[in-house]
Amino acid sequence: MAMKVVALAGNPNVGKTTIFNALTGMRQHVGNWPGVTVEKKEGVFEHRGQRFLVVDLPGTYSLTAHSIDELVARNFLLNGNPDVVVNVVDATSLLRNLYLTMEIFEMGLKNVVIALNKIDLAERKGIKIDVERMARVLGVPVVPLSAKEGKGLEVLKDRIWEVANGLIRENPIVPRYDPEVEREIEHISRVLEGTKLAAKYPLRWLAIKLLQRDAEVMKLVERYLGREGLEEVMTHINEVEERYGKAMDLVIAGQKYEFIDRLTHEFMSYGRPSGDAFTDQLDRLLIHPVYGFIAMALVFYGVFKFVFAFGLPLQEWLSDAFTLLGNWLAPHIANDVLRGLIVDGIIGGVGMVLSFFPLVFLLFLALSFLEDLGYMARVAVLMEGILRKFGLPGKAIIPLILGLGCNVPAVMSARTLDNEKDRLVTMFVNPFIPCSARLSVISFMAALFFGGKSALIAASIYVLAFAVALASAWLVSRFVPGETTPFVIELPEYLIPSGRSLLLHSWERSKEFVQKAGTVILLGAVIIWYLSNYPVPVGTGGSYAERIGHFFEPYMRLMGLDWRAAVSLLFGIIAKENVISTLGVIYGSPEAIRNAMAPLQGYVLTAVTTLYIPCIATIGAIKSEANWKWAAFTTAYMVAVASVVGILIWHLGVAMGLG
């Protein structure tokens, strides 16, 4: 006996795979649908002596021709001649699921079985479905299932067998539209009536798809009826749309949805989901324009507290370990030059940067935690409102959050924004967001100069950076023409993060920091060591480093800084961590830095380092995503802003007696 073909259709994530596996067991074959890279799964099962070939169709929400998945599913239903179509629907979200069901019914199929899956979950959510009534209303068999628990599968097989053998007469309900739409459907049907096309496809379906301007159906009509035939129909549809004042696809989809809404009331009563009420309330609080901000401030202050409380002791420990290593190594190296290079240059410079690894790691750990918990999505909603007020597209929140890690991928991700203006403005402000490299500078300075208040000081630099970014966005968006498009942010469910994945992700992110220390920072430290020891050692006024630094010193004096800061900042262009390693090489030790600078100077240098210029890689990214001009403008603007901020903080501080 020939195998009967069963097609499995349904929305994504309804449990199709679970049902497919339960039906076919191990007898599966995975390949591709012809001509496309959509996965095609087939399997075989036997029931009451009949063999069935099950074909798993791609999960889709409708059968329009907008995506390959939808097209594949639709073409199989239309042309694949399945003996039975099992439409898997999720009992917990029937409205959206039945939308696909109605599209299947509209295709004129009369061999559908509805597998009402996740019935266990629906019961837990308090949703009551009268299955018999549902079957009567829809006009096809409905089988309640809990595929995960393996319940209901035998009944499903029975129904499949019965439909395949013609024992069930179906009368699927099809959506009815308002009289005007129905009139148009009838009109178009009449035009197509009697053509070869009508012999192949259901008339009503063709008419509806044409009204919705379905590209594939338009091609079909052109193939069968010629250009003129298609044009005749389309001219008519143009008139209809003009009368309606909107696109017919939305009108039809909207009315179909209303039809389903009315239908479901006949066999379903919605329960109030018990668990959701609390999270909804939490969401309301967390995205509230006032309470949300208070919550966010507390959360991020907590993050800094956490990072510093656990990170600083580790950092000090590492820093001491590097000093010990240097002291131990020094007597073993006979050559003066080599000793200086290794002990002062490499260990002094790179070691100082590396000792900040615990802080970077902990920051990523905290951010990953908030992310996995689902909190970052709430922050995104909250910030979005502000971003918009400042002329940034709300969607720029993603690049801004990414910027906390590294500005380069953040700049690249601006690509996902819709228009030129959004992209340019987002790229422009992104380098102001303190990346993880700057985190090490910020925490270094905060810990060095401010001890117990370091978390607060570090937080203030972040606030300053975000404020400057927003103000800059506001300013520049005035001059870049273009408009932004609306969008929705979905709030994911809250989840307790798993410790393992947190550690894994934090390590993956912070690994970069270590790798950079071994490459860019190492190279920088060697160069700085050379510049500060040749032709004569630093301190004599004649080293290259001093000569370069002195050139900028008059400018640096405006913000209370000297040539050493100038050299550090210069090297920081390559990578911001170099600011620390340069100070380390020039001064020799953290203590020496603290003795040479006042806290106010330390604060100014931190603020300037955070704001003054994108690093080389970020400039490169802006150039490749926009153009040279935009990269140059961004850089020049940042230098200017950092100077103004530095000078302001210095003079305000001095006036307040902090200098």
Next chain:
Amino acid sequence: MMGKLELVLEQIKREKRTPLEIAEKLGTTVEEVEGIIEILKSLGYVEEIRRGSSTCETCPLKKICGGKCFVSRNSGGVRILKFRVKD
């Protein structure tokens, strides 16, 4: 009279940012709004911004960062749907 599909679309245009806000405005559940958004998406009225690997693939820092930077995760769990006005 506008149906729910159009009402949701209208709310998105009016800068309602989350399914929760939209659901409250329309007096329905978040699940239903999310379902409607999926339908709108398959109609082509709403597009999901996918931030796949392409950003990482073309990133100049790929070698150093190993493609495991922030981007490789789904953007802080933030899934953004953008709205596109059909021509």
